[in-house]
């Protein structure tokens with residue numbers, strides 16, 4: 001596939017390409033251009049014009065464009081789901097879950113855009129410089145940021161594209177997308193459909209190539225007014241440092257090491273099932289997957305035994321009969337029961353090797369391997385680690401992005417909260433207890449952007465202002481946070497009121 005620069009399908013100016021392969025079976029899927037700095041500059045220059053072209057279209061017409069896009073998305077549904085499934089090496093059911101949310105993120109943000117109505121301040125309420133403000137009309141308005149770079153991670157390429165591109169467009173910005181290099185095809189296809197629906201080619205562009213080069217060129221480009229990035233904390237910090245030099249805003253949705261706290265009063269069967277599901281989805285490659293299982297010592301043995309039984313039952317594999325499986329899965333919007341649905345590979349062999357090394361490191365620090373622990377190519381077997389103590393890296397800042405359940409014991413509520421807060425991350429978390437008051441206490445004291453009582457941390461509703469505390473991010477995303485894609489301007493009509 002090609003980049004989309006100025007509405008044209010574009011090769012890299014030096015003709016270089018990158019292969020995209022299915023990580024589960026190693027099959028070649030396509031190539032993408034490896035953009036040059038010149039290509040990036042062209043996209044940034046176009047975006048300046050594109051932003052004006054886009055905002056010159058009245059909002060109700062822009063809404064019609066998005067509605068047309070939603071229809072096109074539905075027409076191309078099976079094609080998109082198949083490509084996404086193959087480039088991620090996952091089960092088609094997981095892709096369908098992502099697909100099913102994509103349209104409503106776009107339409108939801110268009111609805112939010114209609115409510116970006118600013119404010120009229122009460123005249124004469126405060127003296128101001130001349131003390132004569134009673135006849136001034138003071139308007140507080142929202143303006144687009146300008147050109148927003150949307151940097152998308154590999155783990156949910158369709159949904160996380162939507163959470164970046166939809167708000168940026170809805171608020172009247174031009175957008176340049178930098179998709180993940182391992183699986184960029186879905187994002188290119190969706191961009192093509194948005195252009196076909198009528199988004200001007202200068203207002204939405206996609207440039208491909210490695211983050212450390214293409215992403216960095218974009219972030220450093222002074223023509224870029226804001227960055228919205230989801231990915232690792234390490235890369236996020238680098239972006240924030242660059243943006244700080246020109247005091248330009250960035251929204252960062254970063255890594256996490258979410259605590260799953262099990263209190264002794266809870267139903268242990270339910271807790272084990274929830275813990276298994278909380279880590280199994282997308283082969284553990286979800287930012288808000290529960291990643292540290294902090295269990296009261298009085299029930300840790302029972303919990304671990306039940307968890308291991310469930311984890312051993314998880315099927316790992318891949319079936320390239322994606323179209324056939326899709327027919328069976330379409331219509332199943334209930335993702336609470338994914339029994340019988342295998343988990344696919346990780347995004348690459350490199351990613352699986354990293355998980356392998358992280359597990360080996362944790363074992364070298366004293367953890368005990370109860371099941372799993374093997375890697376084949378890009379596949380990593382679901383793994384439970386017992387005997388994890390609060391001083392081990394995995395109990396603190398080591399985020400494992402794969403199907404691994406480290407189990408850590410505690411004796412008191414204070415200790416559980418201390419372990420949960422002993423991480424530099426603060427994305428999400430959860431506590432399983434029948435005592436709602438205790439649940440509320442833990443929810444309030446754990447330092448995260450979100451907490452779930454009596455359910456896993458894998459919880460995201462489109463309306464929520466989703467985001468992390470501490471090193472898990474900066475800013476929020478959700479249908480209620482469109483202001484983040486705007487800047488405020490005060491306009492005063494001096495003496496207008498007579």
Ligand code: NAP
Nearest residue numbers: 153154180181210211212215216231232235253254255287
């Ligand atoms: P990553 O390595 O940080 O990559 C994320 C994106 O940033 C990719 O498009 C990548 O491009 C690009 N990138 C890499 N280096 C860059 C640079 N120097 N400048 C600009 N862009 C650059 O993260 P990942 O491995 O894809 O994703 C996993 C991480 O994301 C995990 O830590 C996970 O917890 C986190 N995550 C957080 C959320 C959330 O909402 N908080 C959601 C999902 C994932 P390339 O692909 O070309 O390297």
